[in-house]
Amino acid sequence: MTSIRQAVTGDAEAICALRRIVTPYLVHPADSVRHALASRPPEERFSMYVAEADTGLAAVLSVGLQRWSSERGAAYLGLSVHPDHRCQGLGTALADLGERHLREAGARRVRVWVQSEYLDFAQARGYAETRQIHFAGLELRSPPVLEPPPGLRLVALAELDPRQVYAADVIANRDKPADSPTDAIAFDEWLRSFWHGPSPDLELSVAVVAGDEVVCFTAVDTDGERIWSTMTGTIPAYRGQGLAKIVKAAALRRAVDAGATVAYTANDEANRAMLAVNQWLGYHRVATQSTVIRSFSD
Structure with a gap:
């Protein structure tokens, strides 16, 4: 009961x-x-x-x-x-x-992530599959050491002004694969729920900076022995330079030094660039979920 x-x-x-x-x-x-x-x-x-x-x-x-x-x-x-x-x-x-x-x-429209074995349950309730999300894991041993190109520097998010990270987050989210756009991020709310919230770990999370501008970053949550990459983003002008590899590898190294043993992440099936980065880092797929959507017509 x-x-x-x-x-x-x-x-x-x-x-x-x-x-x-x-x-x-x-x-x-x-x-x-x-x-x-x-x-x-x-x-x-x-x-x-x-x-x-x-x-x-x-x-x-x-x-x-x-x-x-x-x-x-x-x-x-x-x-x-x-x-x-x-x-x-x-x-x-x-x-x-x-x-x-x-x-x-x-x-008006509800999004749910469902494990593959429950897709039929969701579809019977009127949900339609829109995309797939792949989850991947990595046992942390010796992450690669990568340095940023000349003129760029690698820093922990904790060393930055939150407005620098916020500006990059807003830009990076504009073209992230999703069923609804992430395009209405108010700074005060972002500051309260993200920067001053319980996650991410700002010491493990890393950014590449050009002057005073964050051009690439990765945000990491942790529960001690495990870490989760919540978001990795590069602003358009700096894409194609391997910066995502650099920040993710740096975050993994920091996680190892902090005692973490396993890392997890997820990517939309359409985000082939980040799927390739994670594969290069050694992540292996552990699960796939479907995003399903239901519209309320009444």
């Missing part, structure tokens, strides 16, 4: 433990869950729900509006169900709950 309720900050450790079982190739810091529950802006209409069983958490659901997109009504839904509680109607009940929440919040 399970009961569904809204999550509280005290659930953070259990939520992360469940997510590690469902998606072991992702990094799930408990601080990020606590931050999400305590600090999301009201306009995002964010909510998280958990399903409790006698043995612990059986599932977790998170929903909200995409606040960094100009697309009106763009929303997301994330659902993780413990393997012992699947095929019992729990996923359906939580998906129904999440979709009701989003309709009431004004959502």
Whole structure:
């Protein structure tokens, strides 16, 4: 027997433990869950729900509006169900709950990432597959040492003014493969949720700088022994110079020095350039998920 309720900050450790079982190739810091529950802006209409069983958490659901997109009504839904509680109607009940929440919040189009074995479940609910996301892992041993071209320097994000990184992030996100554009990033919100949030690790995250301008960067989250590359971006004028390899290799070296043993990342199938960079670094594919979209017509 399970009961569904809204999550509280005290659930953070259990939520992360469940997510590690469902998606072991992702990094799930408990601080990020606590931050999400305590600090999301009201306009995002964010909510998280958990399903409790006698043995612990059986599932977790998170929903909200995409606040960094100009697309009106763009929303997301994330659902993780413990393997012992699947095929019992729990996923359906939580998906129904999440979709009701989003309709009431004004959502017009909902994006979900689903594992391949649950694509049929999503399609039966009216979702259509739009793209594939490939997840890759790397055991950290001796990452390559690469130096930036003359006139460029390599620095940790912690050494930079946040506005320098923000400017590069805004530019790099403009042509990132996605179903909704990431083109409405307000600096104050970016500062609160990204720079001053629980992630990324600004000492492990690295940028290449030309003068005072960030021209390439990689942002890294960590839960101690594992790291996750959340975003790597190069501004258009500096692409084709191998800078993504340089920042990612530098971040991996810093992670090894900090005691990390495994790195994970993900890339859209359409992002062939970054897929090639990760393959060159030694990443191997560990999972593929589909992005599926459902539009609310009523």
